Amino acid sequence: MHSIATLCRITSYLSRMLSEIISRVLTVHPDFSYEEVEEVCELFLSSITEKIKEETKLKRLMKYLEKEFELESQETKKVSNRAYSLELIPEYLFNGKAEIASSLVTIINLTKNIEQTELFLSAEMKINRRDKIALIGKNGAGKTTLLKMIIGKESDFDGRIEKAANLKIGYLSQDLFWQDTRNTLRAEMLMVFPEITEKMNRLMTIENDDTHWEEADVLKKYMRENDGYARYDLQIEILKYFGFTDEQIDFNVLQLSWGEQTKVQIAKFLITEVDLLILDEPTNHLDIEGIIFLEHFCK
Ligand SMILES: Nc1ncnc2c1ncn2[C@@H]1O[C@H](COP(=O)(O)OP(=O)(O)OP(=O)(O)O)[C@@H](O)[C@H]1O
Ligand SMILES: [Mg+2]
Structure with a gap:
């Protein structure tokens, strides 16, 4: 009711303005008739009225959503939790180690x-x-x-x-990327550090086999010297910071939505040692939470 009363006040204000405008236009353009000027001015003013109505409507809806679902506060809380979680991942894992020109x-x-x-x-x-x-x-x-x-x-x-x-360039394509793969999300992520994954798989196979202790020692040494254990785990762990569930990790990547696929790509970049990251319209398929996350990451 309150907003209708406001609109009535605005409308009566506009109709007073209309007469004022018509008389002013007529003094400058006496070649137009009163009716002609009135028609154009009415059109002009009604477009303003529509705009105000629209804005008031949207504001009301926003207020309702905020109040009813505590939308704003929840979103902010969720995002800051995620951002905080991201900071928990050891920073050195994100940094490219290659010597690269400026x-x-x-x-x-x-x-x-x-x-x-x-x-x-x-x-x-x-x-x-x-x-x-x-x-x-x-x-x-x-x-x-x-x-x-x-x-x-x-x-x-x-x-x-x-x-x-x-x-080393990381490239997020504007088009979709998985057309040529039938991998699960887990398999796709384990390809971020292929050498580490391969050695870890081998290690897991021979670890309890006494006849391979020498090979196991070599593999363990490699893993220790290359942050292998942390990196192996991080390939899957990182998905949790993007809100993927344990169940989704064994989905075929084609089952994921476009926004989720974009998040997987960004997750890969986060842990890969790239020197230059090129993102072609990365926010296209992302929800608000994803966009805020990306902004936070790019800062
Ligand atoms: N393989 C192609 N064959 C013919 N025309 C092409 C091809 N690739 C791109 N183009 C044309 O080149 C122009 C530039 O395309 P491009 O995709 O680089 O634009 P963009 O700036 O990325 O646009 P958008 O904002 O829509 O992503 C377009 O007119 C497009 O139609
Ligand atoms: Mg483009």
Whole structure:
């Protein structure tokens, strides 16, 4: 009731304004008739009224949701728990250890056309270590194409793209990624550190077999020296920080939603030692919680 009364006040205010506006417009444009000016002004004012109505409606709905479901406070609590959990993971596991030059990618005189469309003309760009770059452009501007050229997936262009030696790039594609796999989520994650997984599997097979004690010792030494045990566990552990349940870990990845698949990709990047992370519209399939998490991660 309160908001209807407010709207009535607004409407009567607007109709008073209408007469005022019409008389002012007529003094400047005497060539228009009163009816013509009235028609245009009414249209103009009714669009404002609609906008106000819409805003009031949305605000009311927001307030209701916040009050009824404590939406805001719960979301904030959940996210900060997750963020806190993330901080519990040993930091050194996230850091790339490879020695890498300070200049990661240099784009020189890049020209790229697709059919008749010129996407880039003599473009120059530099990506340095610790840079955080947002690539902004309208649909079809060529953002994905540029990223594909950087990762080497698209090689048909003029100019040069120089990359630091041994540069490891993590790439989150805008398209879906699992079409070519029938793996479970567990199997997919265990491929993040393939060597460690392979050695761990072998170790588990021979561990209780006395005839293989020498081989087991070598494997254990490797695991100790390469943070093998922690990394092996982390491949699966990390999924919990993204809200995956134990049951989901044995799902086929194709059974996951798009947002969940995106989260799996981000989880992989978190624990992989990449020097440059390229995310093509990573928030496309994410829910609010996922977006806030990603923002937190990118800071
Ligand atoms: N394989 C292809 N064959 C023909 N045209 C293509 C091909 N790949 C891209 N294009 C065209 O090149 C242009 C740039 O595409 P691109 O995907 O790089 O844009 P974008 O900036 O990433 O757009 P969006 O914001 O929609 O993701 C588009 O007009 C697209 O249709
Ligand atoms: Mg794109």
